Amino acid sequence: MSTLTASNRSGTPGHDSNPQHNGSSRSGSSKRPADLLPDATLVKWLRDMYLIREFENRTAQAYQQAKIGGFCHLYIGQEALAVGTIAALEPDDPIVTAYRDHGHALARGMSAEACMAEMFGKEGGCAKGKGGSMHMFDRPHWLFGGHGIVGAQTPLGTGLAFAAKYELEVLGEALDGGPAKKKVALAYLGDGALNQGALHEAMNLAGLYSIPVIYIVENNGYSMGTAIERGTTMAHDLRKKAVAYGIRGEIIDGLDIQDLYSEFKPLVDWCREEQAPAFVDLKTYRYLGHSMSDPQKYRTKEEVEQYKAKDSIDRLASQLMDAQSDRAKANGGRPVLSEQSFMEIQAEVRAAVARGLEFAENSPAPDPSKELYSDVFLNPMKNLSPLGEYVHGAKNPLL
Numbered sequence: 001m002s003t004l005t006a007s008n009r010s011g012t013p014g015h016d017s018n019p020q021h022n023g024s025s026r027s028g029s030s031k032r033p034a035d036l037l038p039d040a041t042l043v044k045w046l047r048d049m050y051l052i053r054e055f056e057n058r059t060a061q062a063y064q065q066a067k068i069g070g071f072c073h074l075y076i077g078q079e080a081l082a083v084g085t086i087a088a089l090e091p092d093d094p095i096v097t098a099y100r101d102h103g104h105a106l107a108r109g110m111s112a113e114a115c116m117a118e119m120f121g122k123e124g125g126c127a128k129g130k131g132g133s134m135h136m137f138d139r140p141h142w143l144f145g146g147h148g149i150v151g152a153q154t155p156l157g158t159g160l161a162f163a164a165k166y167e168l169e170v171l172g173e174a175l176d177g178g179p180a181k182k183k184v185a186l187a188y189l190g191d192g193a194l195n196q197g198a199l200h201e202a203m204n205l206a207g208l209y210s211i212p213v214i215y216i217v218e219n220n221g222y223s224m225g226t227a228i229e230r231g232t233t234m235a236h237d238l239r240k241k242a243v244a245y246g247i248r249g250e251i252i253d254g255l256d257i258q259d260l261y262s263e264f265k266p267l268v269d270w271c272r273e274e275q276a277p278a279f280v281d282l283k284t285y286r287y288l289g290h291s292m293s294d295p296q297k298y299r300t301k302e303e304v305e306q307y308k309a310k311d312s313i314d315r316l317a318s319q320l321m322d323a324q325s326d327r328a329k330a331n332g333g334r335p336v337l338s339e340q341s342f343m344e345i346q347a348e349v350r351a352a353v354a355r356g357l358e359f360a361e362n363s364p365a366p367d368p369s370k371e372l373y374s375d376v377f378l379n380p381m382k383n384l385s386p387l388g389e390y391v392h393g394a395k396n397p398l399l
């Protein structure tokens, strides 16, 4: 029976009412979802997190050299969040995020070339340089942007999930010609978006129609310079926000990627199976300022250092290099990763990011005669431009 009708779903199955719950507990010898994954998957996570870190460090340099213009928000510190949540998805589950979006794009599989050239405003960028840092878009990887208006992406994520459910329950086939299937959409938002009307309208509809979207609050504690406790009610237990809409809510610690995945994957599976929404307060931290211009008067250096001491990349690297870990024991005492292989991964990543920079430098600027009016939602100059209502641009070969 179709569930695309207003429902009174009041239960929140699997809801954990303990506000202290942070997903890091490991009971006895029982295996967590992350423990069941092959070693190679964890090594890939390490590589992907390191890729984001390196990419962002090189982005900061390029910005300081004025090669990148406009706003630019870096993801350093939050890498485990994008990599760990995306790892829990199918490749064709749609996602949408805010302006701090380079990490999601790379974790989803966008090349460093397409991502860096976008920031350089070049033709080879994922949006042919029209979007820049805040508007990474990659249709083949089901990334529907990078959005600059705080909270504005949350109804879009809800719509993407609604569309998938509509294909499944009403049309019986996918609009792109493939089979309809049970999907889950992720709508990432910052803690600063929690009080935007758009989010609450979207959550109301998601609860009402049981739409399979997960609202992921990337809770890094600050909205620009405003600490979450100063701007948002119930900051100590944001799941209360979801209760009003009959939506399942969770709190997940986002610093240890294995814990994160182990908590998040069952939630995704539940949302997919039940075709129902969820809301996650996912705790994370950004090491750098809000954007490239932020004197950071609102927090202490000690606070930043405390989080750096729990760094997700260092943590996973040492877990994988630990000769005493369960994985190493299962492998005759040989750690999953040697120092040498970690160095090789770092070198490979540095080379990939260097190639991205080189590509961005050499990519031509977009040709206004081809690009000004193509791939624009609605041509605002239809009477003035010979190009007509809607013009499809050439496909970007990098995507």
Ligand SMILES: Cc1ncc(C[n+]2csc(CCOP(=O)(O)OP(=O)(O)O)c2C)c(N)n1
Residues within 6 Å of the ligand: 073, 100, 148, 149, 150, 151, 189, 190, 191, 192, 193, 218, 220, 222, 223, 224, 290
């Ligand atoms: C509707 C709207 N209001 C204000 C802004 C200006 N603004 C840009 S980012 C930001 C802070 C958002 O913080 P948060 O959602 O916590 O995301 P974070 O930067 O921490 O990733 C604000 C207020 C905006 N872009 N859109």
Ligand SMILES: [Mg+2]
Residues within 6 Å of the ligand: 190, 191, 192, 218, 219, 220, 221, 222, 223, 224
């Ligand atoms: Mg924030």
